[in-house]
Amino acid sequence: MSSLSLKADLLLYGGRVLTLDPARPTAEALAVAAGQILAVGGEEELRPLIAAHTQTLACDGRTILPGFVDPHLHLFAWASHFCGTDLGTARSIPEIQGLLARDLSHISTGDWVRGYSYDEFFLAEKRHPTRRDLDLVSLDHPVILRHRTGHAAVLNSAALRRAGITQHFTPPAGGSVERDPLTGEPTGVVYELEKFLRTVLPPLSSHDFTAGVKQASAELLRQGVCSFHDASAGNTLEDFALFRRFNAEGLLVSRATVMIGIDALPQLVDAGLAPFSGDERVRLGSVKIIVHESRGTLYPEPDELAEMVWQAHRHGFQLALHAVEEGAVCAALNAIEHAQRRLPRADHRHRIEHCALCPPPFVDTLVETGSAVVTQPGFLYFYGDKYAAEVDPQLHSWLYRTKSLLECGVQVAGSSDCPIAPLSPLTGVQAAMTRRSRTGTPLHLQDRLALRDALALLGCWPIWSCLIETS
Incomplete structure (x- = not known):
């Protein structure tokens, strides 16, 4: 435990502190000073850390956990999701179309419409949307949907034109473009093209x-x-x-x-x-x-x-x-x-x-x-x-x-x-x-x-x- 000569800014007591430390897996109280944990221990043990300025908070038996460490997330991609249409809860292609159409009123003609986190498994149709589905949302806006995995996307006809993805487009190594088996035209569904698409889409403001x-x-x-x-x-x-x-x-x-x-x-x-x-x-x-x-x-x-x-x-x-x-x-x-x-x-x-x-x-x-x-x-x-x-x-x-x-x-x-x-x-x-x-x-x-x-x-x-x- 830290020196009792220091004083706490905050003391949490009356709770159950799970330390995740095998040497002392639980405690009753926790003290904080200058934004850092000063000590954990019993209530009486930490009482000398209280000073006139110390804020005390009774936890009423609640559990206190150490902060979590997340070793794998994507902050900037996540931030971008807040600037588009969340499709994670959509359960059909018409529902996707409705969510995108709802947000069109905030987007100027010709600007990109961005949707995130759809998953064809959870859609009633059990398939990806296609360019034709997204053309029904808008012919005047390029529309792009990103799959929840980040490894696939769907573009409408306007977006395909902007990206230069035509019948004769050759994708970069590792990427692929789904095509109509009769015409050879792109269906709008692409795989592993995120790096390429980042060069096409304008950055967010x-x-x-x-x-x-x-x-x-x-x-x-x-x-x-x-x-x-x-x-x-x-x-x-x-x-x-x-x-x-x-x-x-x-x-x-x-x-x-x-x-x-x-x-x-x-x-x-x-x-x-x-x-x-x-x-x-x-x-x-x-x-x-x-x-x-x-x-x-x-x-x-x-x-x-x-x-x-x-x-x-x-x-x-x-x-x-x-x-x-x-x-x-x-x-x-x-x-x-x-x-x-x-x-x-x-x-x-x-x-x-x-x-x-x-x-x-x-x-x-x-x-x-x-x-x-x-x-x-x-x-x-x-x-x-x-x-x-x-x-x-x-x-x-x-x-x-x-x-x-x-x-x-x-x-x-x-x-x-x-x-x-x-x-x-x-x-x-x-x-x-x-x-x-x-x-x-x-x-x-x-x-x-x-x-x-x-x-x-x-x-x-x-x-x-x-x-x-x-x-």
């Missing part, structure tokens, strides 16, 4: 984007997330500077660690920036690489991926490899294993982001390479019905594993991946404990965590994978 960041930051605080990793693969040093600016302006309340996309690695090296440069409020994080399968092909190709991983590894950076499918997870682990053989690093803490399907042989590689898994337990609640319908039941024991990985010695941390799913750390705790969807569908109940472990999954365990033990 500074006013709207700043307001979105402020709203997202306030929501982080409201839900108790005190520290987060921004896991956006498109981040550059310019984005890092923007995070620092928002922090200096007081818009960021929680501490931010900013991943940098692999394309910006030469910038980091040329600038002489060391891993985790910055300060306690905003610092550089991992180097992010997206590994995914498209139409049976892996992107990046294994040799290219191995070289990317090697370059970041040899320069001392932590890697965060987005890998969802079994083949992508295998390729990511192989690349880490290859880099470690060339240059062993005892405490690299490379991370597999998502690791949605993790068969038993991969667990040994995770342990042998010292790699961590950053998973999303909340997905089991929000999207568990989709997994139950689309994933072979025999593979449910591989799906978003936690307990079974921990028992094998793998470092595991839980995150939200917001805005791919709602922030809601308490829903993540619930999902880690129950492994049931929002309708109650079970998904391999044997991997459920006890309450304290579920809290630690989103509380103190991310500290290791985020390298913030001393913060």
Whole structure:
């Protein structure tokens, strides 16, 4: 406990403090001074910290938790969602059309209409909207919908023209355009084209984007997330500077660690920036690489991926490899294993982001390479019905594993991946404990965590994978 010569600004008492510290798992009171926790302990133990200026607050038996650490979310993408139409609750294509039409009155003719977070699985039609569906919303506005995963989008005819996506368009490597099988014309549905689309869409106004960041930051605080990793693969040093600016302006309340996309690695090296440069409020994080399968092909190709991983590894950076499918997870682990053989690093803490399907042989590689898994337990609640319908039941024991990985010695941390799913750390705790969807569908109940472990999954365990033990 801190020295009793210091005095508290705030004393919480009469509650149940869950410390997540095995040496003292619970306490009755908590003292705060200068915005930091001064001490935890019994009420009588902390009474000497009270001074004339101390505010005391009776908790009446309520539970007090440590702040959450979210090691994987996308702050700027989330901020952008506040500037568009939320389609996450839509359950049919006409409902999507109605929500977009409602917002058209606020958008000038010719300006982009942006919708976010639809998912065809939850639509009555069980399909993506098409350009024709969105043309019924407007022919005078370019309209774009982003899938809730961020890996697909739908454009109306005006948006396709603006983007130059025609019958003869050749998508970048790893991307694809759905086409009418009779005419060859784009249907409006595109996959893995986010990087390309960012070059087409005009940026949000500074006013709207700043307001979105402020709203997202306030929501982080409201839900108790005190520290987060921004896991956006498109981040550059310019984005890092923007995070620092928002922090200096007081818009960021929680501490931010900013991943940098692999394309910006030469910038980091040329600038002489060391891993985790910055300060306690905003610092550089991992180097992010997206590994995914498209139409049976892996992107990046294994040799290219191995070289990317090697370059970041040899320069001392932590890697965060987005890998969802079994083949992508295998390729990511192989690349880490290859880099470690060339240059062993005892405490690299490379991370597999998502690791949605993790068969038993991969667990040994995770342990042998010292790699961590950053998973999303909340997905089991929000999207568990989709997994139950689309994933072979025999593979449910591989799906978003936690307990079974921990028992094998793998470092595991839980995150939200917001805005791919709602922030809601308490829903993540619930999902880690129950492994049931929002309708109650079970998904391999044997991997459920006890309450304290579920809290630690989103509380103190991310500290290791985020390298913030001393913060």
